[in-house]
Amino acid sequence: MAMSSATSAASTGMSGMSGMGSMSMVFTTAHNTPLYSKAWTPTSTGAYAGTCIFLIVLAILSRLLQAWRHTLEQRFHDKAMKRRYVIVRGEQEGDQFPDESEATKEKAEQQAILTSRGIDEKVRVITAKSRSKESTPWRISTDLPRACVYTVQAGLGYLLMLAVMTLNVGYFLSVLAGLFVGELAIGRYASPVEDHH
Known part of the structure; x- marks a missing residue:
């Protein structure tokens, strides 16, 4: 009796594993790869191209947001230095x-x-425009916008990461193309030591 229940549990576990084995773990070029949900599944080549263009724009926005955040940080720091x-x-x-x-x-x-x-x-x-690492006092006028911009930036980064994790070559290359164009256009305004997604 104990032997038959162990056998059925093992076969149930194996069938669950085989369901997981159907996930693609290699790059694919299929034009019907869902993005973010089943509802966003391109059904034609034009829809696939539109999805790729969306990812390019999203990646460019990610770089724009990073540059904007860096310039905001500079302004916040300079404003704090002018208060002294x-x-x-x-x-x-x-x-x-x-x-x-x-x-x-x-x-x-x-x-x-x-x-x-x-x-x-x-x-x-006393005013100084040096980028020293000393902390400034907490202020809602500075820290609330900083937190909002960082949250949006992290959200865009995670959306781009999820697009790359579909292992669709077109989505992957679209994200890289958008990051390239964004860096080419406004990379000089972003901090050189920011981490990339």
């Missing part, structure tokens, strides 16, 4: 920059009046 200032107490204007040349012009640009609790104080505004 140092109060200079007890310094006279002449003490800060002794010679009256270009330094005087820079001094006028770097100084401001800070009013705090009714007291006017001269401050030296």
Whole structure:
């Protein structure tokens, strides 16, 4: 009795494995490969070409979004650097920059009046455009857009990955073509160390 149940369990397991064996594990050139759902299955050569064009556009959008995110990060960093200032107490204007040349012009640009609790104080505004890795305080005006852009960028990356995982040669080459065109057009604006999907 125990032997017959073990045999039936083994045959059930084998039939489940054979169902999995029907998945294609090699590249295919079929024009009826579904993309993202059974409803999106090209039924003609024109529909297949349209799907490939969609993937090219999606890949280009992925590169555009990466470049936009990089420029946003630069703006957020520069904005955070402009918020910094140092109060200079007890310094006279002449003490800060002794010679009256270009330094005087820079001094006028770097100084401001800070009013705090009714007291006017001269401050030296510190701005830097270096890309240092020090963290800035959490701000909803910066971190919420950053999170939204990153989420959309990750979603596009996963959609492209799923298209490549169909192992359809046309879809694969379309994704590569879109990434190539996107990099060619706006790659100089993206960070050189971003990871690719």
